């Protein structure tokens with residue numbers, strides 16, 4: 259009774275800190291195949307519990323089980339495996355290039371490759387993603403040229419964005435990849451607005467919004483949900499819960515809602531959680547949500563439960579805030595290993611073929627890197643012209659900029 263009436267301020271804390279033993283016993287994982295697959299026109303009120311479960315297809319033995327299985331052929335799965343392996347190799351090379359001073363900045367996808375690679379395969383040409391910096395798999399799985407990605411990272415003379423964007427902030431209208439903005443959560447309002455415009459103009463294209471767990475704390479996220487819900491915007495609302503927002507654990511942004519998917523319930527939006535390290539489950543759920551959008555049934559919120567195995571960015575050192583072995587303890591495994599084992603189980607893949615594919619992919623990535631580097635890197639070789647700095651923003655350049663351009667002598 260001593261402190262009766264005394265208020266206490268509550269700050270959520272992660273279970274474990276550096277030096278401690280990783281513990282994910284608080285992550286409740288449904289058995290693969292156990293979550294039903296409702297019809298796409300289901301009454302959202304009847305599937306509210308799906309916001310608290312996890313849809314999974316691949317079980318511990320690498321078999322595809324349950325109602326969300328069976329959408330992809332062996333060829334499609336082999337292609338998906340190759341995309342994820344390519345993204346991982348690309349990441350490793352570009353991270354190394356950053357350490358060598360060839361670019362100022364890089365962000366890896368380690369452990370999260372299934373999310374963007376599998377999602378891309380649920381979209382149609384003309385659909386538009388509003389991605390964050392951790393969805394380069396959308397480009398790789400859509401056949402965007404890797405050399406062009408590297409040119410952007412190096413801000414060299416062949417960079418299509420002419421050095422005006424931070425490295426890794428790609429842009430490609432043709433590949434349905436809206437220019438990345440570093441201002442997180444803006445992707446949500448823009449995606450919902452784009453989807454509303456698509457519906458207003460009676461088009462057939464849908465949008466996909468992307469956000470990380472931490473960024474859901476931004477008010478843009480909530481405003482976007484209001485508009486998406488009210489106007490039944492044709493949009494898939496993706497939340498990538500990789501457990502961390504730089505050094506802040508997911509419990510801060512999640513607050514008391516239980517799960518990130520549960521955020522959608524208050525807006526009457528069907529909200530699903532899916533195993534983000536299961537290529538088949540990600541693809542199946544993305545397909546379900548995309549089809550709802552395309553059939554005028556409105557938005558779907560999807561939380562991908564995954565783990566950021568790498569550092570937040572090349573500027574980050576996770577050993578300062580989480581145990582070094584935490585990623586090994588992540589209970590949903592590694593997306594590449596899981597799909598590989600599934601394909602071996604199907605009899606269409608083997609350890610030998612996997613090793614061979616790894617070597618081929620590395621050769622391909624190194625060749626692309628050589629080509630990109632022939633156009634310059636951060637401190638060497640070709641650069642965008644200084645004149646480019648002044649172009650592309652105003653239809654008619656204001657006098658002060660014209661003056662500055664003259665002063666620069668370009």
Ligand SMILES: Cc1ncc(C[n+]2csc(CCOP(=O)(O)OP(=O)(O)O)c2C)c(N)n1
Nearest residue numbers: 392440441442470471472473500502503504
């Ligand atoms: C509006 C805004 N606030 C803060 C930042 C700085 N910032 C960059 S990344 C990041 C963490 C984001 O975490 P999360 O949303 O979980 O995405 P993840 O990096 O884990 O994919 C922060 C705070 C920013 N870029 N934009």
Ligand SMILES: [Mg+2]
Nearest residue numbers: 470471502503
């Ligand atoms: Mg995060």
